[in-house]
Amino acid sequence: MRAVCIDFETANGFIGSACSVGIAVIEEGQIIETKYWLIKPHPKYCYFDPFNIRIHGIKATDVQDAQEFDLIYAQMRPFFENSYVIAHNAAFDMSVLRHVLDLYDIPYPEVDYLCTYKTALKTWSGLDNYKLDTVCEFLKHDFAHHNALEDAIACANVLLSALSARGVSTIKELASLVGMRLGKLYTGGYNPCSIAKQTCKKA
Numbered sequence: 001m002r003a004v005c006i007d008f009e010t011a012n013g014f015i016g017s018a019c020s021v022g023i024a025v026i027e028e029g030q031i032i033e034t035k036y037w038l039i040k041p042h043p044k045y046c047y048f049d050p051f052n053i054r055i056h057g058i059k060a061t062d063v064q065d066a067q068e069f070d071l072i073y074a075q076m077r078p079f080f081e082n083s084y085v086i087a088h089n090a091a092f093d094m095s096v097l098r099h100v101l102d103l104y105d106i107p108y109p110e111v112d113y114l115c116t117y118k119t120a121l122k123t124w125s126g127l128d129n130y131k132l133d134t135v136c137e138f139l140k141h142d143f144a145h146h147n148a149l150e151d152a153i154a155c156a157n158v159l160l161s162a163l164s165a166r167g168v169s170t171i172k173e174l175a176s177l178v179g180m181r182l183g184k185l186y187t188g189g190y191n192p193c194s195i196a197k198q199t200c201k202k203a
Contacts, residue, residue, distance in 0.1 A: 001170050002027050003114075003159065004079050005086040007151035008096040009056040012049040015092075016099030017041045018069055019048070019058050022149030023079060024156040026086075029169070031156050036149035037075070038066040042103045056146045070104040080109045084171045088132045088155045090115035090183060090193050098190060108190065113183040114171055115193045116158040122178035122195065123162045132158070 005024040011017040018039050025033040040046070040063045048060045087093035090113055101108055120127075120135045127134055132154055133145045141157045143150040163169060166177050175182050183193030 001029075001084075002082060003084045003086050003156075003171060005116075005152045005155040005159065006093055006097070007087065007148045007155060008093050009058060009146065009148050010052060010096060011041045011058070011060075012045065012047050012052055014045045014099075015095050016103050017045040017047075018096055018100045019052075019063055020056070020148040021072070021076070022147070022152035023076065024149075024152040025079060025083075026156055026160065029160065029163075031153065034149060034153060035076075035079070037072045038063045039072055040064070040066045040068050042068065042100070044103070056148075068104075069100045070106065073101070073104075073106060077109065080111050083111065084182075085111045085113040085185075086116060086155060086159050086171075087113065088116045088120075088135075088151070088158060090117070094183060094185070094190070094193075098185070107187050108185040110187065111185050112171075113185065113193060114159075114175060114180065115183070116155050116162065118180055118193065118195050119162050119174065119178055120158055122180070123165055 003026040007022050008018050009020045011019040020038050022036045024031050117130050121130045135158055136154050139161050143154045168174050179196040181194045184191045
C-alpha cells in the first residue's frame with residue numbers, strides 16, 4: 001500500500017490561495033519520505049489575511065522568494081502516481097488542490113482519496129470532536145498544529161493507527177469497514193469522499 005498524506009494552508013478566505021503544502025509518503029506501513037513547500041499564492045489571491053496568519057504564522061514576506069504552485073506541482077505530481085491521497089478533512093484540502101490547479105489550468109491527477117476525519121469518526125467513539133489535534137491527542141501523537149508538514153505527518157499517523165485498530169492493511173479494506181466511498185479526482189471533475197448513511201431496518 002502506498003499513500004500520500006497531504007495538508008495545505010491558505011493565505012486568505014479564497015480556498016485556492018495556497019501558501020504552503022506538506023506531504024508524508026507511506027509505504028508498507030511506515031512513513032518513508034516527507035516534503036514541505038512554501039508557496040507564493042497566485043497574483044490574484046496573494047493577500048495574507050491577519051486571521052489566516054494567526055492560524056499558521058505564514059506572512060507575505062515568508063513566501064516572497066517562494067515558487068508559485070504551478071512550479072511546485074511539477075515536483076509534487078510524481079508522488080501521486082500509483083498512490084492513494086489522504087487528508088484530514090479531505091473536503092478542505094482536496095478543494096484547495098482543485099482550485100489552485102484550476103487557477104493554473106492544470107489537469108487534475110487521476111487519484112482516489114480518503115478522509116481521515118471521517119475514518120476517525122467511525123473508528124474511535126467518544127472523542128469530544130474529530131479535529132486533527134483532538135484525534136492526535138487521543139493517539140498520543142505530539143505535533144505543531146497548522147504547520148502543513150506537521151499536519152501531513154499527523155494525518156499519516158491517524159491513518160496508520162486506524163489501519164491497526166481495524167486490523168487491515170489496505171485503504172480499500174479500511175474504507176469498506178468504515179462505510180466510506182473513496183473520493184476521486186479525474187480529468188475534468190471529481191467525486192467527493194463520503195460515508196454511507198445508516199438506515200434503520202424494519203423488524
